Amino acid sequence: MAQLLNSIYGHQSQLKKLLDAKKNKHLPHALLFAGPSGIGRKKAAWALAQSLLCEKQHPACGECSSCINVEREKSQDILFIQPEGLYIKVESIRPISRFLALQSFAPARVIIIDSAHQMNPQAANSLLKTLEEPPENVYFILISSHLSSLPVTIRSRVQILRFLPLGAKDLHIVMKMSQKEEQKKITGEESQPESLEWMVKASQGSMDNFEKWRENKDVREQAFNLLKRAVRGEESYTFGELSDLVKNREQALFVCLCWQQILRDACMIKLNSAGSVIHQDQKKFLNVLETLPFGTLNTFFQKTMELEQDLKGYLDSVLAFDNLFFQLRQLQKKENNQMEKRG
Numbered sequence: 597m598a599q600l601l602n603s604i605y606g607h608q609s610q611l612k613k614l615l616d617a618k619k620n621k622h623l624p625h626a627l628l629f630a631g632p633s634g635i636g637r638k639k640a641a642w643a644l645a646q647s648l649l650c651e652k653q654h655p656a657c658g659e660c661s662s663c664i665n666v667e668r669e670k671s672q673d674i675l676f677i678q679p680e681g682l683y684i685k686v687e688s689i690r691p692i693s694r695f696l697a698l699q700s701f702a703p704a705r706v707i708i709i710d711s712a713h714q715m716n717p718q719a720a721n722s723l724l725k726t727l728e729e730p731p732e733n734v735y736f737i738l739i740s741s742h743l744s745s746l747p748v749t750i751r752s753r754v755q756i757l758r759f760l761p762l763g764a765k766d767l768h769i770v771m772k773m774s775q776k777e778e779q780k781k782i783t784g785e786e787s788q789p790e791s792l793e794w795m796v797k798a799s800q801g802s803m804d805n806f807e808k809w810r811e812n813k814d815v816r817e818q819a820f821n822l823l824k825r826a827v828r829g830e831e832s833y834t835f836g837e838l839s840d841l842v843k844n845r846e847q848a849l850f851v852c853l854c855w856q857q858i859l860r861d862a863c864m865i866k867l868n869s870a871g872s873v874i875h876q877d878q879k880k881f882l883n884v885l886e887t888l889p890f891g892t893l894n895t896f897f898q899k900t901m902e903l904e905q906d907l908k909g910y911l912d913s914v915l916a917f918d919n920l921f922f923q924l925r926q927l928q929k930k931e932n933n934q935m936e937k938r939g
């Protein structure tokens with residue numbers, strides 16, 4: 597039993613705006629929650645829906661049957677639509693009219709469309725018809741991270757509310773809470789809040805990212821070790837090691853992201869901008885990277901960008917990494933030769 601509002605971190609001004617409008621009965625019938633993914637827009641949509649449907653009090657009691665049903669995602673008065681595969685097709689939009697034709701005694705009915713920009717043109721047209729004449733007490737909440745991909749016809753009929761990435765302060769609160777949870781599990785271990793500072797920076801204001809970094813702390817260590825050895829020109833890996841680390845695409849992309857960030861960090865230090873370094877806990881490794889010329893760091897970074905494209909283009913991930921290592925070795929050979937010539 598819970599008020600969904602309490603599970604949202606940050607976005608206080610957006611939530612206040614919405615709840616005030618709801619209380620004063622001038623909440624627009626079609627809303628669009630815009631902003632990057634992973635920062636809590638969907639949670640905000642469900643929390644607003646709970647508030648609209650609560651039978652007892654404003655903003656929501658969290659205890660009535662209606663509130664509980666919303667929390668369990670079992671409410672008859674909410675229709676949740678999201679892409680199936682790459683698109684939201686017209687087949688997913690059609691049930692809206694059936695949903696609205698049903699009799700309901702609820703104070704409101706809510707249609708939440710996640711990743712609305714992924715509607716194909718037929719789906720968007722179909723939605724447009726309902727948006728033009730929304731029945732009473734029906735609320736549409738569209739969620740989108742790519743506003744410009746939404747047809748103007750849709751955009752002009754919704755009230756756009758922008759959600760910004762979470763601030764460092766909000767992420768710190770989340771971080772402390774999750775640390776407490778972890779501590780409960782590992783009794784006796786001292787917590788060191790400052791050692792996780794990098795996680796907040798690496799998350800770039802996204803809760804999803806934060807979770808990802810937290811869950812993959814070990815993968816990050818391995819990723820850095822691998823790069824460390826490659827930079828030192830050591831025999832960088834065994835095939836088994838590599839395939840273990842980058843066995844699936846998602847993890848391969850994560851390793852790639854770790855490298856991009858640490859290489860960027862090294863560049864930042866060279867540019868005397870140590871304050872914006874993300875992986876502050878990696879001082880030793882950063883010292884090693886710092887010894888490389890700026891041009892080399894930059895080329896390494898470019899190579900990781902190409903690697904990312906390769907991985908997204910569904911090149912076999914072990915092959916893609918192997919290819920990168922080959923290029924890095926060539927690069928270093930060339931550099932060593934040049935150094936020898938100069939020397």
Ligand SMILES: [Zn+2]
Pocket residue numbers: 649650651652653656657658659660661662663
């Ligand atoms: Zn309630």
